Amino acid sequence: xxxxxxxxxxxxxxxxxxxxxxxxxxxxxxxxxxxxxxxxxxxxxxxxxxxxxxxxxxxxxxxxxxxxxxxxxxxxxxxxxxxxxxxxxxxxxxxxxxxxxxxxxxxxxxxxxxxxxxxxxxxxxxxxxxxxxxxxxxxxxxxxxxxxxxxxxxxxxxxxxxxxxxxxxxxxxxxxxxxxxxxxxxxxxxxxxxxxxxxxxxxxxxxxxxxxxxxxxxxxxxxxxxxxxxxxxxxxxxxxxxxxxxxxxxxxxxxxxxxxxxxxxxxxxxxxxxxxxxxxxxxxxxxxxxxxxxxxxxxxxxxxxxxxxxxxxxxxxxxxxxxxxxxxxxxxxxxxxxxxxxxxxxxxxxxxxxxxxxxxxxxxxxxxxxxxxxxxxxxxxxxxxxxxxxxxxxxxxxxxxxxxxxxxxxxxxxxxxxxxxxxxxxxxxxxxxxxxxxxxxxxxxxxxxxxxxxxxxxxxxxxxxxxxxxxxxxxxxxxxxxxxxxxxxxxxxxxxxxxxxxxxxxx
Amino acid sequence: xxxxxxxxxxxxxxxxxxxxxxxxxxxxxxxxxxxxxxxxxxxxxxxxxxxxxxxxxxxxxxxxxxxxxxxxxxxxxxxxxxxxxxxxxxxxxxxxxxxxxxxxxxxxxxxxxxxxxxxxxxxxxxxxxxxxxxxxxxxxxxxxxxxxxxxxxxxxxxxxxxxxxxxxxxxxxxxxxxxxxxxxxxxxxxxxxxxxxxxxxxxxxxxxxxxxxxxxxxxxxxxxxxxxxxxxxxxxxxxxxxxxxxxxxxxxxxxxxxxxxxxxxxxxxxxxxxxxxxxxxxxxxxxxxxxxxxxxxxxxxxxxxxxxxxxxxxxxxxxxxxxxxxxxxxxxxxxxxxxxxxxxxxxxxxxxxxxxxxxxxxxxxxxxxxxxxxxxxxxxxxxxxxxxxxxxxxxxxxxxxxxxxxxxxxxxxxxxxxxxxxxxxxxx
Numbered sequence: 001x002x003x004x005x006x007x008x009x010x011x012x013x014x015x016x017x018x019x020x021x022x023x024x025x026x027x028x029x030x031x032x033x034x035x036x037x038x039x040x041x042x043x044x045x046x047x048x049x050x051x052x053x054x055x056x057x058x059x060x061x062x063x064x065x066x067x068x069x070x071x072x073x074x075x076x077x078x079x080x081x082x083x084x085x086x087x088x089x090x091x092x093x094x095x096x097x098x099x100x101x102x103x104x105x106x107x108x109x110x111x112x113x114x115x116x117x118x119x120x121x122x123x124x125x126x127x128x129x130x131x132x133x134x135x136x137x138x139x140x141x142x143x144x145x146x147x148x149x150x151x152x153x154x155x156x157x158x159x160x161x162x163x164x165x166x167x168x169x170x171x172x173x174x175x176x177x178x179x180x181x182x183x184x185x186x187x188x189x190x191x192x193x194x195x196x197x198x199x200x201x202x203x204x205x206x207x208x209x210x211x212x213x214x215x216x217x218x219x220x221x222x223x224x225x226x227x228x229x230x231x232x233x234x235x236x237x238x239x240x241x242x243x244x245x246x247x248x249x250x251x252x253x254x255x256x257x258x259x260x261x262x263x264x265x266x267x268x269x270x271x272x273x274x275x276x277x278x279x280x281x282x283x284x285x286x287x288x289x290x291x292x293x294x295x296x297x298x299x300x301x302x303x304x305x306x307x308x309x310x311x312x313x314x315x316x317x318x319x320x321x322x323x324x325x326x327x328x329x330x331x332x333x334x335x336x337x338x339x340x341x342x343x344x345x346x347x348x349x350x351x352x353x354x355x356x357x358x359x360x361x362x363x364x365x366x367x368x369x370x371x372x373x374x375x376x377x378x379x380x381x382x383x384x385x386x387x388x389x390x391x392x393x394x395x396x397x398x399x400x401x402x403x404x405x406x407x408x409x410x411x412x413x414x415x416x417x418x419x420x421x422x423x424x425x426x427x428x429x430x431x432x433x434x435x436x437x438x439x440x441x442x443x444x445x446x447x448x449x450x451x452x453x454x455x456x457x458x459x460x461x462x463x464x465x466x467x468x469x470x471x472x473x474x475x476x477x478x479x480x481x482x483x484x485x486x487x488x489x490x491x492x493x494x495x496x497x498x499x500x501x502x503x504x505x506x507x
Numbered sequence: 508x509x510x511x512x513x514x515x516x517x518x519x520x521x522x523x524x525x526x527x528x529x530x531x532x533x534x535x536x537x538x539x540x541x542x543x544x545x546x547x548x549x550x551x552x553x554x555x556x557x558x559x560x561x562x563x564x565x566x567x568x569x570x571x572x573x574x575x576x577x578x579x580x581x582x583x584x585x586x587x588x589x590x591x592x593x594x595x596x597x598x599x600x601x602x603x604x605x606x607x608x609x610x611x612x613x614x615x616x617x618x619x620x621x622x623x624x625x626x627x628x629x630x631x632x633x634x635x636x637x638x639x640x641x642x643x644x645x646x647x648x649x650x651x652x653x654x655x656x657x658x659x660x661x662x663x664x665x666x667x668x669x670x671x672x673x674x675x676x677x678x679x680x681x682x683x684x685x686x687x688x689x690x691x692x693x694x695x696x697x698x699x700x701x702x703x704x705x706x707x708x709x710x711x712x713x714x715x716x717x718x719x720x721x722x723x724x725x726x727x728x729x730x731x732x733x734x735x736x737x738x739x740x741x742x743x744x745x746x747x748x749x750x751x752x753x754x755x756x757x758x759x760x761x762x763x764x765x766x767x768x769x770x771x772x773x774x775x776x777x778x779x780x781x782x783x784x785x786x787x788x789x790x791x792x793x794x795x796x797x798x799x800x801x802x803x804x805x806x807x808x809x810x811x812x813x814x815x816x817x818x819x820x821x822x823x824x825x826x827x828x829x830x831x832x833x834x835x836x837x838x839x840x841x842x843x844x845x846x847x848x849x850x851x852x853x854x855x856x857x858x859x860x861x862x863x864x865x866x867x868x869x870x871x872x873x874x875x876x877x878x879x880x881x882x883x884x885x886x887x888x889x890x891x892x893x894x895x896x897x898x899x900x901x902x903x904x905x906x907x908x909x910x911x912x913x914x915x916x917x918x919x920x921x922x923x924x925x926x927x928x929x930x931x932x933x934x935x
Binding site: 082406409419421422423424425426427428429430431432433434435436437438439440441442443444445446447448449450451 | 833848849853857862863871872873875877878
């Protein structure tokens with residue numbers, strides 16, 4: 001916080017501003033740990049562990065088999081090395097693949113029965129469950145508490161608070177929103193049909209590992225011609241040490257439906273790196289629309305690059321139906337290493353994909369993120385707006401693909417990726433791939449790299465702002481195209497996050 | 508790391524088909540280059556750097572025959588200019604057609620003749636810039652050239668040389684497999700213009716190493732010949748000193764496969780580098796511009812302008828990268844790659860990259876692809892311009908931004924003339 005102390009009084013900044021900045025400052029806010037008794041599976045990954053996870057989730061045989069075949073594939077795959085990230089080799093056998101609070105072994109029937117420590121955890125995370133629900137209409141069924149075992153908790157916390165009402169309301173609308181483990185038990189026909197249909201079990205190293213060992217995640221089904229009556233949300237938290245989190249999310253938007261889905265995540269400060277490898281699959285049928293917004297705020301490691309989450313995520317949306325639409329919005333502020341490319345397969349004619357991203361890398365963070373827009377259908381449209389900000393000694397890479405297949409006539413893509421460098425020790429990189437295979441489509445790509453404009457900073461400082469405030473303001477301005485695409489309650493959080501993430505990067 | 512078996516076999520086969528010239532000052536550079544090829548292996552289509560262009564026909568031991576094209580409907584492109592003419596036929600120096608190599612202000616020799624000397628100014632450059640250009644991306648075909656090219660031109664400009672040097676490459680045999688390695692040194696405050704034209708051979712591998720000293724200027728304009736079946740892989744490796752200027756423009760019309768790599772390193776403050784390319788392709792045509800510019804000094808400017816007009820299944824590739832090192836503050840980097848697809852069968856594949864480690868920079872790149880602007884076409888047609896003329900007009904306008912990078916407007920006009928002639932012939 002040295003930077004703040006230097007700035008405030010000396011600059012004669014009005015005290016309110018200083019306090020406000022202090023408030024959002026304090027580096028990583030979510031770095032505390034919940035002391036709770038845990039139940040772990042033995043360390044490492046092997047077919048027995050895969051079976052054990054499957055058992056714990058009370059899965060049917062076909063699911064266990066699916067996992068085992070994925071595991072078999074994974075054993076013969078090689079870790080990808082093409083991303084611009086460097087980290088020590090991960091020992092995949094030196095991690096726990098399953099951990100849950102002991103109080104969750106017996107599924108609590110209501111919130112009263114839930115370990116108060118878990119409830120307090122969420123309270124403290126600043127997800128004031130009730131408030132949030134009132135404010136955002138968040139259903140919250142899908143709260144992965146401390147240890148990645150969210151099954152019980154989501155049901156529990158739903159049944160206590162307004163959740164039940166919402167659950168009933170969702171049910172009335174025909175919406176299924178539950179944990180994926182519950183879906184495997186309760187809606188096997190849907191899971192069987194869609195799981196792995198967008199991100200096959202053999203897709204890539206991390207997705208394959210996830211297919212074998214995913215412990216939980218969310219499942220959403222929106223029936224035809226239904227507008228999901230509220231926004232659905234998942235909050236992920238890693239708490240246990242040396243434990244990898246592997247969640248799997250499957251969202252199905254049937255014909256003519258609409259849903260907006262929010263995802264958030266945090267983890268405690270620990271000085272060993274932790275692994276997170278998630279898979280998100282979205283299937284969008286005719287005339288349906290899905291908005292998927294993420295604020296990724298995993299623990300980024302300390303200012304010396306110790307600890308943090310290795311975030312290897314595969315997210316893909318398949319716009320199967322004509323006129324279907326998907327919008328990915330992400331604010332990436334956390335994680336020591338990010339490897340993430342939310343993609344759109346625009347299969348249906350007139351389908352649309354959008355990707356809005358802010359990636360902030362400070363200190364020793366490394367982010368390699370972007371998107372793929374695969375245009376297969378006629379008259380498909382895609383738009384990419386990516387804002388990368390690097391500070392400290394961080395490396396930030398945009399990596400993307402826009403592919404116009406020969407049959408994707410009259411399609412359109414617009415890509416804009418801008419990078420901002422704060423300080424002369426960091427790096428900003430752009431690696432776009434553009435493949436155009438028909439001439440009725442138009443593809444435009446623009447990228448710029450610059451530093452925070454001195455004139456703008458001077459202007460802000462002249463009006464009494466501290467330097468860090470000024471930078472945060474300018475950066476927020478730089479990000480505004482993306483911030484505007486976020487749902488309201490996320491936009492507020494994201495703006496604050498931008499300021500926090502950059503803390504200490506000035507001067 | 509050991510090479511993959513298939514790469515090893517292919518590399519061995521190619522090396523077995525070549526003979527290394529012996530003796531003289533280049534001997535060490537050649538041996539080192541051979542070692543580089545052996546450790547890197549020749550490019551393979553699984554290599555990320557060859558993602559969009561298949562290298563097999565460039566690496567095979569045997570050359571794929573390419574019919575000699577009769578271009579007698581046009582005089583050689585730079586024939587009207589007053590220049591020092593040097594002619595190679597299928598990669599072999601032709602003394603009869605070439606001028607006397609003695610010219611004021613210019614030291615100019617053939618590699619084959621100069622190599623027998625014990626010491627030579629070119630020794631510091633030959634293979635050195637190529638080696639520097641192997642990092643971070645390997646370019647085995649350039650190292651192969653350094654090891655095995657028997658001939659080439661060594662030019663040292665010590666003053667402002669008004670009269671351009673004009674290299675003409677004639678293709679005569681349909682099985683010719685040529686390699687040339689040029690070394691150019693522009694001394695402090697000197698200036699040189701180099702012209703290159705012609706198809707050169709059925710398969711042509713050319714490396715040009717260019718060292719531009721402080722305040723030096725190097726201008727390069729080339730036109731790759733019209734032979735439909737020719738294949739070429741060319742590399743330019745250039746190092747730029749303080750306040751030096753490097754400008755290179757390439758016109759490519761036809762050719763079944765062309766890969767032009769340009770690797771520039773701006774090592775002196777306030778250096779300027781512009782590289783541009785215009786290519787027009789029809790039918791079986793694959794054109795790849797691969798550029799890597801490293802900014803390693805303060806206040807440098809680099810500009811890349813690449814335009815491609817493609818039809819009947821022609822493929823255009825652009826891989827361009829700007830790397831700004833941590834101390835290269837005040838860098839101004841610009842890159843644009845655009846393609847005009849005249850029909851639905853053609854493809855444009857691009858990978859425009861930025862890698863930036865300095866904060867006080869302004870770098871941008873843009874890339875677009877699409878058909879002719881319908882509204883512009885309609886406008887011209889409504890003013891009575893026939894559709895096909897209007898298309899040509901708009902195509903030339905599209906290419907103009909690249910041609911503007913040619914400093915000498917006379918040469919620029921010649922290039923434009925060639926492009927419109929190419930378009931006119933397509934209509935017949």
